[in-house]
């Protein structure tokens with residue numbers, strides 16, 4: 001039995017443990033492995049959100065930013081429109097006999113969803129950036145990668161962003177038995193609940209790799225509503241599109257990672273995020289909160 005206590009871990013543990021725990025894992029931790037082509041299991045009441053846009057932060061959890069335009073200017077990003085009001089009814093059907101697998105949200109609106117995986121890089125500047133910009137995003141975290149500093153993610157969560165399940169140790173789940181998959185998925189759900197006080201509702205399999213047992217396992221944990229894949233993945237400077245026309249489509253889910261200079265050829269996470277948001281702005285989209293739609 002492990003008793004989890006909600007208290008920040010001293011930062012000085014970070015460096016040592018990072019080298020130990022993350023070094024080996026990370027080489028293989030990239031999520032940009034096999035990626036799903038297409039979303040299934042999501043049924044839309046077509047049209048999606050219709051409430052008139054209310055300015056502010058989509059989820060209504062984070063306090064409004066006093067000067068949004070100035071914040072975007074400061075980070076060198078064109079001003080993105082605030083997210084539209086969340087739909088009254090979530091367009092992805094959940095709670096059925098089989099957990100849905102989703103890589104795009106059914107919507108007509110020019111919105112995309114940003115997700116950050118694993119949790120390796122813990123750059124304080126990224127926290128500053130998100131505190132300024134209030135872009136909604138979802139974190140899919142792996143225990144083996146974040147346990148050297150659970151505290152890093154709390155201010156990001158406090159901004160209204162959800163912490164979701166990405167397994168205990170980041171295996172390719174297709175190589176594991178049903179019981180092992182249950183342990184990886186349900187175990188991380190319990191761990192995250194203990195650390196962050198909220199039970200994850202979404203699950204992303206490492207590398208986007210899953211099989212029928214994964215769906216059974218995720219369903220069996222209780223509380224997981226959907227398996228979330230992606231349509232685009234963020235590289236250092238560019239977005240990798242599944243669409244050969246290199247365009248976003250309404251409701252696309254974008255995969256990015258908590259990565260820093262050692263994985264980004266010397267570039268920082270905030271530069272990567274800036275590049276991603278610039279592309280989203282260039283194509284006339286804005287970012288909405290995934291949990292408002294699933």
Ligand SMILES: [Zn+2]
Nearest residue numbers: 031117118206
């Ligand atoms: Zn991952």
